[in-house]
Amino acid sequence: MTNTTATAAATSDIALPAHIAFLGLGSMAGAIMQGLLATRDAAAPPLKCTTKSAASAAQYEAVAGISVTSVEQHSEANRDAVRQAELVVLGVKPWGIVETLTEIAAELRPGAVVVSVAAGVPLAKMREALRQRPDVRLVRAMPNTPALIGKGVTGIAVEHLPAAVASGQGADPGAQAAAVATALFSAVGEVVVVPETQIDALSTVSGSGPAYLFWFVEQLTAAAERLGFEPETATVLAQNTVIGAAQLLEQGSKTAAEQRAAVTSPNGTTERALQAFNAADPEAMFDRALAAALQRAAEIAAA
Numbered sequence: 001m002t003n004t005t006a007t008a009a010a011t012s013d014i015a016l017p018a019h020i021a022f023l024g025l026g027s028m029a030g031a032i033m034q035g036l037l038a039t040r041d042a043a044a045p046p047l048k049c050t051t052k053s054a055a056s057a058a059q060y061e062a063v064a065g066i067s068v069t070s071v072e073q074h075s076e077a078n079r080d081a082v083r084q085a086e087l088v089v090l091g092v093k094p095w096g097i098v099e100t101l102t103e104i105a106a107e108l109r110p111g112a113v114v115v116s117v118a119a120g121v122p123l124a125k126m127r128e129a130l131r132q133r134p135d136v137r138l139v140r141a142m143p144n145t146p147a148l149i150g151k152g153v154t155g156i157a158v159e160h161l162p163a164a165v166a167s168g169q170g171a172d173p174g175a176q177a178a179a180v181a182t183a184l185f186s187a188v189g190e191v192v193v194v195p196e197t198q199i200d201a202l203s204t205v206s207g208s209g210p211a212y213l214f215w216f217v218e219q220l221t222a223a224a225e226r227l228g229f230e231p232e233t234a235t236v237l238a239q240n241t242v243i244g245a246a247q248l249l250e251q252g253s254k255t256a257a258e259q260r261a262a263v264t265s266p267n268g269t270t271e272r273a274l275q276a277f278n279a280a281d282p283e284a285m286f287d288r289a290l291a292a293a294l295q296r297a298a299e300i301a302a303a
């Protein structure tokens with residue numbers, strides 16, 4: 001497990017609660033749910049999941065180990081899903097977080113841990129929606145979609161409760177909540193625990209990061225097509241190059257810089273290509289892109 005900023009609990013020390021609910025099961029929460037399912041004991045209680053539409057719920061009809069109910073078909077779906085849950089994952093869009101928390105506030109099991117994966121929604125805003133439930137522990141998480149195949153990277157941040165509230169909850173409720181969230185996200189990849197002030201910045205790197213890589217593949221494919229390759233061939237060239245290179249990195253014997261050096265013959269062709277890329281000031285381009293993502297998170301927080 002990687003950890004650069006603060007403490008991340010060891011996976012083996014933590015038991016994942018038996019009763020888990022997922023409210024919202026789209027690209028992100030669906031990936032976490034399916035990644036988790038792959039590691040879960042067949043005898044474990046079903047993961048209780050909800051979607052907005054019946055059509056989305058129907059996509060999971062044949063999946064064993066979960067029950068999925070849509071709010072469209074059953075207006076009580078979210079409230080029913082959380083009643084027994086020790087751990088609740090909020091997988092709705094950022095603008096649905098407060099509404100969903102308000103909806104489930106009275107039904108949450110005492111001491112439940114509620115984890116939001118929403119970009120830009122601060123813990124303080126979530127706490128405001130759950131102000132009548134100081135017993136419930138809140139976590140902000142920023143996962144990414146490779147969680148689907150157990151290769152996710154997730155940043156988590158816990159709230160710091162006022163001393164008066166925290167003292168009524170036994171030893172360090174924040175640490176306990178972090179441990180539960182770590183147990184969840186360790187099942188689907190790497191976990192980094194950070195202060196909440198860093199979670200939006202982390203999101204611009206690892207939360208959005210898969211999209212940057214897919215965009216790179218699209219760009220390389222299109223460039224190959226402009227060089228005259230058929231679309232199918234261009235896709236094989238670009239896509240398999242990125243997959244192969246990522247797997248070399250995963251082997252871990254060399255850093256990215258060392259792997260790049262191994263491809264780049266002195267005065268060779270790759271060197272010329274990299275010089276052309278560097279002439280476009282990639283540092284400024286990356287800084288601009290990540291700053292734009294950070295700015296959007298701030299806008300969501302202020303909305």
Ligand SMILES: NC(=O)C1=CN([C@@H]2O[C@H](COP(=O)(O)OP(=O)(O)OC[C@H]3O[C@@H](n4cnc5c(N)ncnc54)[C@H](OP(=O)(O)O)[C@@H]3O)[C@@H](O)[C@H]2O)C=CC1
Pocket residue numbers: 023024025026027028029030050051052053054056057071078091092093094096100117118119142143144145207208
């Ligand atoms: N996509 C990503 O890579 C990442 C996303 N995130 C965060 O994850 C969250 C979800 O994003 P994403 O998965 O992309 O979005 P999606 O639109 O794919 O998923 C949203 C899900 O929420 C469901 N939903 C909407 N309203 C309700 C409701 N009232 N009750 C229950 N379920 C509801 C939707 O159901 P239906 O399908 O029926 O509309 C859908 O399953 C966002 O907050 C985002 O910031 C975080 C990290 C990475």
Ligand SMILES: O=C(O)[C@@H]1CCC=N1
Pocket residue numbers: 119203207208
């Ligand atoms: O684009 C988004 O808002 C979400 C957060 C990080 C990745 N996807």
